Amino acid sequence: MPKNSILAVISVIAIGMAAIGLFVSGGPSVGKAERRDQARIEDLYELRELTFCLAETAGGVLPKIIDNSDTCARDIMFNDPYDDVPYVYEWISERSYKYCASFEYPERITIYDSASFDPTTGCIQFTYRP
Amino acid sequence: MRNSDRLAQFVEASLEQQHSREEISETLSAAGWSASEIAEGLGAWAETQNSPPIPRPMPYVSAKESFLYALTFVSLAMTAFHINWLGFELIELMLPESSDWGNGYGEVRWTVSALIVFVPIFLFMNFRVLNEAGKDPARRRSTVRKWFGYITLFIAAVVIAGDLIAALNALLSGDLTLRFFLKAGLLGGVAALVFVYFRGEMQDAEE
Numbered sequence: 001m002p003k004n005s006i007l008a009v010i011s012v013i014a015i016g017m018a019a020i021g022l023f024v025s026g027g028p029s030v031g032k033a034e035r036r037d038q039a040r041i042e043d044l045y046e047l048r049e050l051t052f053c054l055a056e057t058a059g060g061v062l063p064k065i066i067d068n069s070d071t072c073a074r075d076i077m078f079n080d081p082y083d084d085v086p087y088v089y090e091w092i093s094e095r096s097y098k099y100c101a102s103f104e105y106p107e108r109i110t111i112y113d114s115a116s117f118d119p120t121t122g123c124i125q126f127t128y129r130p
Numbered sequence: 131m132r133n134s135d136r137l138a139q140f141v142e143a144s145l146e147q148q149h150s151r152e153e154i155s156e157t158l159s160a161a162g163w164s165a166s167e168i169a170e171g172l173g174a175w176a177e178t179q180n181s182p183p184i185p186r187p188m189p190y191v192s193a194k195e196s197f198l199y200a201l202t203f204v205s206l207a208m209t210a211f212h213i214n215w216l217g218f219e220l221i222e223l224m225l226p227e228s229s230d231w232g233n234g235y236g237e238v239r240w241t242v243s244a245l246i247v248f249v250p251i252f253l254f255m256n257f258r259v260l261n262e263a264g265k266d267p268a269r270r271r272s273t274v275r276k277w278f279g280y281i282t283l284f285i286a287a288v289v290i291a292g293d294l295i296a297a298l299n300a301l302l303s304g305d306l307t308l309r310f311f312l313k314a315g316l317l318g319g320v321a322a323l324v325f326v327y328f329r330g331e332m333q334d335a336e337e
Binding site: 020110 | 209331
């Protein structure tokens with residue numbers, strides 16, 4: 001195989017794969033949306049901390065409604081910082097609850113702990129362990 | 131004084147005294163020099179009856195060429211590495227498994243960015259190196275070129291061998307999935323292309 005042909009093959013592979021990668025990952029607008037989704041996820045995890053604190057101060061009972069009480073007061077976002085829509089808290093049982101947000105690319109979200117994320121609803125289900 | 135310098139000095143002096151190459155070869159052989167050393171010593175001088183003997187061009191080292199070849203080498207290595215990394219990420223996105231960690235889109239963006247930078251650098255540097263070697267054949271004797279060429283060949287050969295070992299191990303362990311097969315194929319394919327390309331380059335350099 002002539003050297004120039006090999007060089008051409010390597011170049012075509014590299015350029016072709018870069019084009020596919022760009023297409024698959026999306027452009028800058030998708031990247032920005034993913035970062036916004038990441039911020040939403042972080043907010044939901046902050047809310048989980050608040051929920052845990054509220055449950056602990058209530059004697060191990062998960063609250064039905066979330067508010068920033070004095071005992072658990074913290075700098076926390078209750079609304080989506082980008083569209084100002086409130087995050088949704090849902091009591092499921094005495095040991096589980098979920099928080100939901102409007103994600104832009106929910107199928108790209110990965111949760112690294114035991115919580116489970118449902119991309120169709122945009123909800124993360126947490127378990128309360130006193 | 132190095133052995134090769136002493137040999138070169140002796141061969142030069144012998145040729146100046148109009149000794150034949152056969153005589154010089156026999157004398158050196160009797161003194162314990164190996165056939166390859168004798169061939170190299172005699173090969174340093176053109177086969178003419180001219181006196182003084184005419185030296186053949188020798189490999190050389192230059193700072194400028196070190197820069198050119200180092201940049202070409204690094205850009206090729208980065209291109210090959212990121213082609214594989216990107217390929218692995220795309221294969222994992224195409225064929226996800228429950229044990230996957232993370233979504234891979236960040237890695238895809240990173241590798242695309244690296245390819246956008248390194249592929250043009252590699253193509254430009256390679257074009258420049260080949261162009262200069264075409265204009266001035268003396269450039270083909272660059273020692274730096276040979277070193278980088280053979281290092282690349284070595285790395286490509288090790289990658290191919292490692293890839294084959296991993297593929298065979300996966301096969302024997304019953305883990306040869308389509309996903310693994312595609313990854314191993316990509317890695318081996320890119321390494322083979324690099325190997326074949328640089329083998330051609332080194333054949334040119336040796337000639």
